[in-house]
Amino acid sequence: MTVELETCGLGLVLGGRPVLQDLSLRIGRGWTAIVGPNGAGKSSLLRALAGLLPAASGQVLCDGRPIASWPGRDRAQRIAWLAQAGPAGELGGDLDVAETVALGRIARRGLAGARNTAELAEDRAAIARAMALTECTAWATRPLQALSGGERQRVLLARVLATEAPMLLLDEPTTHLDAPHQVALARLFRRLAPDHGVVTVLHDLPIALHADRVLLLQRGRLVADAAPTDPALHRALEQVFDQAVRVGATANGAQVSLALDD
Numbered sequence: 001m002t003v004e005l006e007t008c009g010l011g012l013v014l015g016g017r018p019v020l021q022d023l024s025l026r027i028g029r030g031w032t033a034i035v036g037p038n039g040a041g042k043s044s045l046l047r048a049l050a051g052l053l054p055a056a057s058g059q060v061l062c063d064g065r066p067i068a069s070w071p072g073r074d075r076a077q078r079i080a081w082l083a084q085a086g087p088a089g090e091l092g093g094d095l096d097v098a099e100t101v102a103l104g105r106i107a108r109r110g111l112a113g114a115r116n117t118a119e120l121a122e123d124r125a126a127i128a129r130a131m132a133l134t135e136c137t138a139w140a141t142r143p144l145q146a147l148s149g150g151e152r153q154r155v156l157l158a159r160v161l162a163t164e165a166p167m168l169l170l171d172e173p174t175t176h177l178d179a180p181h182q183v184a185l186a187r188l189f190r191r192l193a194p195d196h197g198v199v200t201v202l203h204d205l206p207i208a209l210h211a212d213r214v215l216l217l218q219r220g221r222l223v224a225d226a227a228p229t230d231p232a233l234h235r236a237l238e239q240v241f242d243q244a245v246r247v248g249a250t251a252n253g254a255q256v257s258l259a260l261d262d
């Protein structure tokens with residue numbers, strides 16, 4: 001199954017203020033990175049794509065139908081959403097790691113869960129696969145609350161992967177991850193990209209520039225939608241980030257450096 005999300009002239013208003021304005025784009029298969037300054041509207045766009053925020057104007061379509069018209073279970077089987085990492089205390093009470101990952105299967109099947117032994121085997125295999133992909137198998141019986149920030153982030157990613165949804169909307173998935181696990185995650189997104197939509201909000205530009213496509217938001221507007229190799233994107237990034245970064249083309253794509261010198 002593949003899923004296509006589309007925003008048509010999307011506008012969002014939060015707390016009486018416009019947060020997104022007149023945003024039109026289509027997202028299907030491939031890895032799309034959403035970047036931009038704090039408050040640009042990245043998380044709000046992701047939540048709107050997930051059907052979690054109502055449009056003030058325009059609309060969000062999932063496979064051509066308004067996102068709000070999809071029954072919850074059908075939508076959950078198509079789209080999985082990872083929230084921005086919050087304090088540990090906000091997360092599921094006393095659940096252990098395997099139970100937390102298994103919540104991804106409840107999102108897919110509903111509370112009744114597997115209806116027969118074949119579905120139960122599917123659930124177990126999906127949970128094991130997701131935990132292996134994020135390298136958290138060894139912690140299966142540890143309480144989620146007892147993990148470090150980076151370990152917890154990997155478990156929450158595993159929960160999203162366990163849904164086996166074809167469209168993954170991930171808000172700052174690299175938060176708390178060390179460099180090797182950031183790289184592992186970028187490789188995973190590349191591996192998933194041929195038959196999934198993987199949409200990641202990222203502050204980490206070096207990682208974002210390994211996506212297939214980069215969306216640059218500024219003050220609620222889309223200012224660039226381009227391949228990471230596009231020099232116009234590099235110029236737009238330097239401008240939007242107020243010359244605090246320098247972006248240049250390399251043989252393999254693009255390179256980002258921080259402009260620390262005066």
Ligand SMILES: Nc1ncnc2c1ncn2[C@@H]1O[C@H](COP(=O)(O)OP(=O)(O)OP(=O)(O)O)[C@@H](O)[C@H]1O
Pocket residue numbers: 014015016019036037038039040041042043044045
């Ligand atoms: N519930 C809310 N009520 C009022 N304003 C909100 C609400 N949520 C977000 N905003 C505002 O909407 C704007 C966009 O927020 P959003 O979280 O989408 O930005 P972002 O690009 O993801 O930022 P960051 O990089 O800091 O995570 C911000 O100005 C924010 O203050």
